[in-house]
Amino acid sequence: MISRPNKHCTVELQALPPRIGQVRRIVSAQLRYWHLDPLIDTAALGVTELLTNVHRHAEPDKRCTVEIDLVLDQLTVSVRDHDPRLPRLGDADTGSTHGRGLALIAAVSASWGVQERHDGGKVVWFTLAVPGTPAARRIQAERAAVAFEQTVTRLPALDESVFEEPAAALRTASLGGRSPVPG
Numbered sequence: 001m002i003s004r005p006n007k008h009c010t011v012e013l014q015a016l017p018p019r020i021g022q023v024r025r026i027v028s029a030q031l032r033y034w035h036l037d038p039l040i041d042t043a044a045l046g047v048t049e050l051l052t053n054v055h056r057h058a059e060p061d062k063r064c065t066v067e068i069d070l071v072l073d074q075l076t077v078s079v080r081d082h083d084p085r086l087p088r089l090g091d092a093d094t095g096s097t098h099g100r101g102l103a104l105i106a107a108v109s110a111s112w113g114v115q116e117r118h119d120g121g122k123v124v125w126f127t128l129a130v131p132g133t134p135a136a137r138r139i140q141a142e143r144a145a146v147a148f149e150q151t152v153t154r155l156p157a158l159d160e161s162v163f164e165e166p167a168a169a170l171r172t173a174s175l176g177g178r179s180p181v182p183g
Contacts, residue, residue, distance in 0.1 A: 007034055007070040015054035015062040015081070023066055024048050027077070030068060036075065038131045042108050043068070043077055046126050049101035050079040053124070058083040073133035074110070078125035086114050086122055110135070 009030045013019045024044045031040045047066060054064045064081040089102045105112050109126035116122055129136035 009068045011066045013064060013066070015051045015058065015064050017055065020048060020051045020055065023051060027066070027068060031075075034070060036070070036130065039075055039128050042128055043075065046105050046109060046128075047077050047079070049105055050077075050124050050126075053087060053101055054079060054081045054083075057085070057087070059085075070130070073130045073135045075128045075130060076125055077128070078123050080117065080121060080123045082119070082121040084116070084120045084122065086116065087124060 009026075011023055011026055013023060024047060027047050028040045028044050031037065031043055051064070051066070054062060058064070058081045061082060064079055067076075067078045067080070069076045069078075087102055089106065102112070105126050110129045112124075112126035114122055114124050129138075
């Protein structure tokens with residue numbers, strides 16, 4: 001017996017910046033309506049990343065469809081567009097302002113993927129486990145184990161010249177010689 005019925009929501013749009021914000025609000029409202037408030041931030045972040053990819057990269061047009069499906073203990077968010085080129089996880093440079101969207105989705109979701117469509121387009125999707133379900137507890141335990149096993153990356157060297165002057169001198173200099181105490 002299925003204790004929770006399947007739920008589905010579809011939004012068709014042009015992936016332009018003002019519409020991306022509207023879809024993010026639609027997704028948030030739909031999840032609130034389904035009483036899935038703990039998933040709102042992650043789902044909104046993920047759908048924003050996927051729609052931004054359509055906006056930046058899709059050719060020949062920016063038309064796409066966002067679907068949200070809730071089946072038992074799993075929420076699936078997908079974005080379908082007409083561009084046949086498949087996205088890939090990239091290694092963004094440290095100073096780069098883009099190129100981390102799919103890595104971000106991979107980090108916050110239970111799973112994600114890309115599926116080619118017979119009409120020449122593709123679907124990019126991610127899943128989130130519904131909190132309080134066995135699937136969510138399993139994913140949480142797996143993430144805890146992975147986080148524990150990861151090595152610490154080396155941080156860049158700190159510019160220690162900041163520490164050469166006493167803190168009081170720095171404060172006074174930044175106040176233009178005025179006293180930090182009013183009066």
